[in-house]
Amino acid sequence: MTAKPRQRDDIVEVAVGLPIRSTFHYLIPDALREEIVLGKRVLVPFRSRHVTGYVVGFPTELGVDSAKAVVEVLDEEPLFNPPLLELCRWIADYYFGPLGEVLRAALPSGIDVASCVTYEVTEAGRAALATESADPDETWLLSYLVDHPKAKRSTLLWRAPKRANALRRLERRGWIMGEASFLSPRVQIKERMIVSLPPPEGDPSRERRLGRKQAEVVRILREAGGHLPFETLRAHLAVTPGYLRQMAEKGYLLLRSEEVFRGEIGRGKALPPPRLTPDQEGVFGRISTMLVAERFETVLLHGITGSGKTEVYLRAIERVLTQGRQVLVLVPEISLTLQFIDQLQGRLLHHFGDTQGIAVLHSGLSDAERYDQWRRILAGRVQIAVGARSAIFAPFSRLGLIVVDEEHDGAYKEEKGFFYNARDVAIVRGKQAGALVLLGSATPSLESAHNGMLGKYVSLSLPERVEQRPLPVVEIIDMRAEPKGSRLSSALADALAQTVAQKNQAFILLNRRGYATFLLCVACGFTYRCPNCSVTLTFHKERRRLQCHYCGHERGVDPTCPACRGVTLQTRGSGTERIEEELLRSLPDAVIARLDRDVTNRRGALAEILARMRRHEIDILVGTQMIAKGHDFPNVTLVGVVSADSAMHLPDFRASERTFQLLTQVAGRAGRGDQPGRVLIQTFHPDHYAILHARNHDFAGFFETELALRRELHFPPFTRLVNLKITGSDLAATEGTAAALGELAHALLRAHPTFATLECFGPMPAPLARIKARHRFQIVLKGKYAPLHAFVDLFLQRSGALIRGNVHLGVDVDPQSML
Ligand SMILES: [Zn+2]
Ligand SMILES: [Zn+2]
Structure with missing residues (x-):
């Protein structure tokens, strides 16, 4: 040793x-x-x-x-x-x-595919095999390759690791030829077909000659504003390129190809920079000074909704680019930020000459596209990358700025594999790179706001909307005073009718998709439950299916109650589908659309709905929290919240914070244009502080109340948390392992005086005791960073022998969700 x-x-x-x-x-x-x-x-x-x-x-x-x-x-x-x-x-x-x-x-993730090298035997190799001039190892490889042409290098090495040198010799002698699939430095140019309608020629009778399917193509294109990429069109209607070419030959369509870089970026409109407000001017001045110093700093930019944070980001990004340094922009969900990427290109394109200086990293990329982008960044050919949480790993070497937009968003937390929070990693990365980290939000997380208060972060704020637009007036509707079982109060129904009549647009938020929360047999109390998770199944009326929102399990609905055979199944609770249906009935002349994960599952659907919203082809958009995020539609004057209570009573110490954030964010969608906005919030708890502070647009007030509660109950930011998650498919094994790990944890705490300040709770079943057929237990630890880290380290060294069967121990440091 x-x-x-x-x-x-x-x-x-x-x-x-x-x-x-x-x-x-x-x-x-x-x-x-x-x-x-x-x-x-x-x-x-x-x-x-x-x-x-x-x-x-x-x-x-x-x-x-x-x-x-x-x-x-x-x-x-x-x-x-x-x-x-x-x-x-x-x-x-x-x-x-x-x-x-x-x-x-x-x-x-495509790296294994990407670095795939395949081999084939050359003529010289075949000759060598025939004349027996190869040694035994070489002969084995040559014979194998003759039988398996295009065998992968990895396959060969797994089968015959000792023959690696022989493989190398064969290649050097030219007896075999290797081919690297995506390692070629040449990026292949990809083109896509754009289908457009020709300009109208004043002969309406022409269209009457169209066949039914042809007319459908024309209709879809017209609704999309005149042109669509072929892939998007095909998502609506089964058409082939050949079919469209025939239509084009008859003059009904125009087809052209457009070059796209894999990773898909459009050109964006060239936009002139708007004038900064005095607040924006002040904030940008401070950031600019810090950028000139080229050293690490974390800035928390608290800008209320509509205050023009994006403009500050754009100016900061431009400043960094002129320094020859690089920029990483993290957004909670890339699909919702297409607008920002457009602006980025429109404003900054002249820094690159072409669109290839920007990489957009999102989950829709194929493995090859992802690998291309990665290599371009590694090679220093990209100046800006925009992406969701995993983009924090983009291999830049001269970072000058990391922007984390909507820094409070839970989507920055990765909870698969090992757990990390991309916002927190961004700060570490900024420190290592000597870069400025700019955290922006209208509703900063308690942790970040607290760090700002303590002076660990530089706190900057944009307290007013641009162009002196007022914040919307927020009214709270006490649902206890409404008739029992009503989903839309008369005040909200009236406001909607009025908005539509005035040719304005409205958002309706209900943070639950589907039609009904569950089906209940009123005779015997039966409900459909998920066989894999400890939750009820949600009823989706459109598809006549019941679905689990945790694991995706689906089943049909029985004509009678499976327990008592009565025809007594009734829907309980409501989701976006039901609200949409109710509005269609009460406002038959309004165009109503829905935005939730059921709708956006279809490729291109999200962009399409947002575009229709922008062109004012939709009067009322009903949706889940997706509608709360960052959209800027100037005609939206009314926002209605069907239920503010859905997140409020979850057994999680962040429940109030999440409620406040969601209400403030969605309220911020109203009145972003010339007309003032109005927000109606329905709740059974009109006196709850999260709702009252959201009504008053009072972040400071909420922060103070919530901070006092966290201090009293000893929760972050006043302590650190680690959640040890024990999961397994067998209940007895999982529970047994959790008990043994709990004993170990308590024994270690007693044995080491350095751990005396730590608190340990559990093991206990998680609030969601079963998800995806796995039972879940947790042990929650609280304390200061140093002893907590040392404790978990020691615990992990000792715990290996206690874990039975297929039970898994996951470590969640700084958990975002306690469910
Ligand atoms: Zn029943
Ligand atoms: Zn399930």
Whole structure:
């Protein structure tokens, strides 16, 4: 164990892609010396097999007595750079994720596909095989490749890891030919077809000659404003390019191709910059001074809805670009920020010459597209990347600014695999890069606002709307005074009718999709429950289906109650579908549309609804929280909230904060144009402080009340939380493991005086005790960072032996949701 340290230059540190928290040392064989560089993947022997690992360092001392040698290098170019590695090391430490898994999560998901190299035997190789001039290893490989042409390099190496050198010799001699699928530095130009209507020619009778399907094509195009990409059109109607070409030949359509970079960015309209308000001027002045200093700082920009935060972002981004540095913009949900990306291009295009200086990273990208974008960023050819949380890993090397828009949004928290919060990681990344981190929100999180109050962040604010527009008037409707069971109060119904009559638009928020929350048999009390989760199934009337919103489980509705056979099944509670139906009935002349995940599942549907809203082809848009996020529709003068109470009573210490944020954000959609806005909030709890402060647009008041409660109850930001999540498919094994882990936790707390200040709760069943057929238990820890981190570290070292069967232990540091 205590081997003498030796200074060596042939050792490499490798993080293996397995759930193991330590890294390992391997020897570098001479043949690979040139090829092994930081950021490439390697194949290494591990226990009795071979695994993929990442080169993360070159230690000069071997940590153990002896080490095995690296078998093969898997990449031709490095996949990550030193700044990204440094970030991943921090994440692995802070969030207790194995470094290999953190790197795998950081890298674009298509990477295995992307670096796929295939081989074929050449004529010379066949000749060598025929004349038996190859050695046994080479012969094995040649024969295998003759039988399996285009075999992947990875397949060959998994089947015959000892023959890696032989593979290399064959390639050098030209006996086999390798081909890298996406590693070619040439990015193929992709084109797409745009279908448009020709300008009207004053002969309306022409259209009457159209067939039914042809008329449908024309109708869809007309509704979309005259033109659509072929893919979008095809999503509405089954048409082939050939069919459209025939229509084009007869003069009904125009077809043209448009070059798109994979990753899809339009050109955007060139926009002149608007004049800044004095507030914007002041805020931008401060940010500008900080940017000139080129050093790390975190700025919390609290700008009320409609105050022009985006304009401040744009100016800051432009300033950083003129410094020759790079910008990363994080948004909670990329699909909702197309408008921002348009502005970004319109305003900043002249900095790049073409659209390729901007990378948009979103979940709709194919693996190849994602990999292209990654490599362009790594190569330094991208100046701005915009993306959702995983974009925090974009491999920039000269970052000057990280913008985190809507920093309070729960979507920044990754809760699959290992847990991290992209907003918090952004601050660490900014610190490492010497960049400015700009957190923006109309409703900052309690944590961020508290850091601003303490002076850890620079607090800047935009307290007024642009062009002196007033904030909307918010009225609270006490639903206890309405007839029992009514969904829309008379005040809201009247306001809607009035809005439509005045040719304005309205938003109606109900944060629950589907028709009814559940079906209830009023004779025997039966409800349909999900077989995999501890929740009731939601009724979707359009499809006549019951669906679980946690796991997606679906089933049909029985004609009679499955328990008592009575015809007594009734709907209870309401969702967006029901509100839409009710409005269609009460306002037959209004155009009503719905925006929720059921609708946006269809590709292109979201963009289409937003475009129709913008063109005022929709009078009332009913939706879930999706409608609350960042939209800027000047004709929306009324916002109605069907129920403010849905999130308020969840067993989660952030329930009030989330309620306040949602109400403030959705209220902010009203009155963004020339006409003042009005907001009606329906609630059974009109005296709740989250609702009262939302009514008064009083962030400071809410912050003060909520902060006092958090201090009293000892919750963040006054303490740190770690949630140890124990899940498993077998109840007895999961419960048993949770009990054993709980005993371990309490024993460690008693045994070590350094942990005396920590509090430990549980194990207990999670509020949602079962999701996706997995039982869920949790142990919640509270305390200061240092002892808490040390405790979890020790706990994880000791806990391995206690985990039974397929039970999984997840560590959620700084949990966003306690459900
Ligand atoms: Zn029944
Ligand atoms: Zn379910």
